Ligand SMILES: C[S@@+](CC[C@H](N)C(=O)[O-])C[C@H]1O[C@@H](n2cnc3c(N)ncnc32)[C@H](O)[C@@H]1O
């Protein structure tokens with residue numbers, strides 16, 4: 001399995017809408033490391049949270065699993081009897097690589113990998129649901145239904161871990177966090193051309209919300225306990241606990 005360096009936007013091109021195709025799947029570990037500040041901390045904390053909120057006879061969902069980083073992290077921490085991780089993604093290229101990542105390690109907790117759309121996936125009997133930078137790729141008017149289905153599928157005491165790129169509601173602050181993020185990318189070796197072409201590629205397919213919008217959606221779905229546990233520049237993560 002070769003995991004290469006992300007050079008997708010390094011040459012001038014007619015930029016198309018960003019898709020999780022084979023070329024992205026091949027470089028995804030490098031792309032996400034160099035693009036998302038705090039990614040390793042978030043992945044590690046997802047595992048810890050899964051360990052903390054595990055319940056016997058439960059499901060653990062990784063929605064938009066890509067190469068399975070959050071699944072692998074959860075699997076390290078789950079020991080409750082009769083647990084199952086269900087990892088879903090609608091990109092065949094991602095899922096194929098995810099399968100070989102998961103098979104490289106052996107653990108007791110079984111993982112079911114599903115090629116499917118999370119907008120139409122049933123969530124049942126869940127102790128933990130992870131959406132790590134995935135809701136942002138769902139059309140804004142479809143997000144309420146996805147969050148409601150997650151809330152309905154969680155057991156009492158279960159949690160949703162929702163990580164997203166977030167917009168700041170105040171213009172000046174939003175510009176500041178965007179600039180800091182671009183500087184993070186530059187320091188990770190991306191050129192101005194790569195940064196600007198990637199920005200164009202994601203602008204139609206990734207309509208980001210503010211923390212306030214996420215919080216309102218979570219409350220409307222029924223969550224009363226919401227903690228904004230991580231934020232670095234415009235990347236944040238939330239834990240919502242079902243009563
Ligand atoms: C930024 S990546 C997620 C990263 C991953 N969760 C991680 O922690 O490494 C977003 C993933 O969501 C998937 N995705 C986007 N929309 C989806 C949908 N409607 N149904 C299922 N998967 C979706 C993409 O194929 C992609 O693999």
Ligand SMILES: O=C(O)C(=O)C[C@]1(C(=O)O)C=C[C@@H](O)C=C1
Nearest residue numbers: 031032035036133165198199202
């Ligand atoms: O590169 C960016 O600017 C991003 O927004 C990062 C981001 C993400 O947030 O999911 C966008 C697409 C890729 O999946 C990897 C990372």
